[in-house]
Amino acid sequence: MRLNHKSIAIDDKSTIGEARRAALQVAQALGFDEARRSDIGIACTEAATNVLLHATRGELLLCPFVAGEHFWLDIFALDEGPGIRDIGRAMEDGFSSIGTPGQGLGAIARLSDESSLYSSPDKGTVYWCRFKSAGSSSAAAVGLVNVPIKGESVCGDNYFLKINAVQSLYMMVDGLGHGAGAAEAADEAVAVVSQSVGEPTSEILTRVHNALKKTRGAAMSVAVVDHERRIVTYAGVGNISCNLLHGMTSRSLVSQNGTLGAVLPRVPQEYTYPIEPNTILQMFSDGLVSKASLSGYPGLQNRHPALAAGILYRDFNRRRDDATVLVAKIGGPLA
Ligand SMILES: [Mn+2]
Structure with missing residues (x-):
């Protein structure tokens, strides 16, 4: 649904x-x-x-x-x-x-x-x-905003999350353009990723690429957090921005050029990054300006990540495209 x-x-x-x-x-x-x-x-x-x-x-x-x-x-x-x-x-x-x-x-x-x-x-x-919902116990430390461009009721960006105590997966996808055709590509990517949890992130990109050949194509990033080993493995194609924030430092995760469904990098790469306790994972689509940052908001990183997602959407939205923001606390014990 x-x-x-x-x-x-x-x-x-x-x-x-x-x-x-x-x-x-x-x-x-x-x-x-x-x-x-x-x-x-x-x-x-x-x-x-x-x-x-x-x-x-x-x-x-x-x-x-x-x-x-x-x-x-x-x-x-x-x-x-x-x-x-x-x-x-x-x-x-x-x-x-x-x-x-x-x-x-x-x-x-x-x-x-x-x-x-x-x-x-x-x-x-x-x-x-x-x-x-009644009975939902865990306080997921994640904030999500996924708003279509003005004039559309359906968003051409989409996301998929699978959060648990051992390993969590965060994925964001931006179907080319906006409207129903973009949403179709994004939804297909979500369907494939939800069936590929546990696979290497580079393999997930390849699977999505193959499934999206019948669509107009998409940019996508997928990050898998291993909570015990305190590492993130990451693969991305196209312009979803993805950063790890820890204190005053911000590290951009590397995405390759291309469009899933049309042009896949010859060798899809998976990158591994160590994480500190209380690291924040920040992902956003190109509906936001690429310089979007939480650096001008004292104390915000220690608050619920939903506040950060709302602020990034409010202050860095280009308002010319679908806009999607995901902010998650990772690297700490899960509530
Ligand atoms: Mn876009």
Whole structure:
């Protein structure tokens, strides 16, 4: 099942209702029960209201994720306003609204499974919350945003994650161009990768290349983290950016030139990188500018990686293409 992420511009009161209705639709498609959907509706209203209150305009993202029988819905409220001066006050119950039911960000924190906020006076505020399916135990330290270019409902980028205690796989793919044809190529790549977990990353590229010959082709990167040996093996073709961040250092992972489905490197290469505890894996498609970086955001690397994904999307989006960002904490003990 492909569940597309949605962006809703928040710029007046009527857009709050629009965002809430869209959130309820996604929540229903995911399979949340009625009580949970009601919580999600409240959270969405509050998050969007908060944007109007602090920044006059912004963007709400609805980002569903499904893995087997587990799923979650991430809601992001992004703005480029003056920042929230008194975060403590904003979190208080009763403080929020401009005449709406107004239960504040404190209410969202209580209703959702996880939530967090990053606000800076010069760059604005990102508020994030996650609603998880019943019984999903692990707090996956990953943030994902996968938003189609304006005017398309389907994203030509896609991703695949397989996270477990021994070995985790992170993959991102960008079908050439955008729209349905790009999505078809990206979805085919996801199908092949999901059947190839455990294979060498260079072999995965070759398999995807062969499967994509009937499509318009794609760029793709795949990184496999071995948590016990503390290494990442990586292979990529085309312009998905992939970096390992640790403290002040950032290391770019090497992708080869080519297009899967059309031009495969003569020898697909797999590279191995050591990782330190608390390393961050950052991947993004070329919907973002290639210099996208978390270096201008003090403390952000120590926060939930969803906040970083939301900020990279907000501040480095070229807005001329599908935009996909993945940020994951790796190299640390998994929650
Ligand atoms: Mn692209």
